[in-house]
Amino acid sequence: xxxxxxxxxxxxxxxxxxxxxxxxxxxxxxxxxxxxxxxxxxxxxxxxxxxxxxxxxxxxxxxxxxxxxxxxxxxxxxxxxxxxxxxxxxxxxxxxxxxxxxxxxxxxxxxxxxxxxxxxxxxxx
Numbered sequence: 001x002x003x004x005x006x007x008x009x010x011x012x013x014x015x016x017x018x019x020x021x022x023x024x025x026x027x028x029x030x031x032x033x034x035x036x037x038x039x040x041x042x043x044x045x046x047x048x049x050x051x052x053x054x055x056x057x058x059x060x061x062x063x064x065x066x067x068x069x070x071x072x073x074x075x076x077x078x079x080x081x082x083x084x085x086x087x088x089x090x091x092x093x094x095x096x097x098x099x100x101x102x103x104x105x106x107x108x109x110x111x112x113x114x115x116x117x118x119x120x121x122x123x124x125x
Contacts (some may be wrong), residue, residue, distance in 0.1 A: 028072035045085040
């Protein structure tokens, strides 16, 4: 994996072939189940069983989505005995997840929390 100093400038012109490759790579982020799996790996390695329990997905669905994420090089796997431990491929995946969530919060700000005391005082005025 290249060191950050080895990356090319992100503001360089984007050619047609690279744009198609990037679009294909971003399709892996296009399913809520895959986003939940990636998010569950932010804290570190997880087995299929742990990921299934965390996300509420069936183990077969979890395995299928993990296979797609591996093909897209978003997750890596380490095998130890009968278990496979999945983790994010590199820090860029975590950065992308954070950027997507921050962008979403920016364009769709969450509703401010209203405490019960604020609701009561507002209804009295």
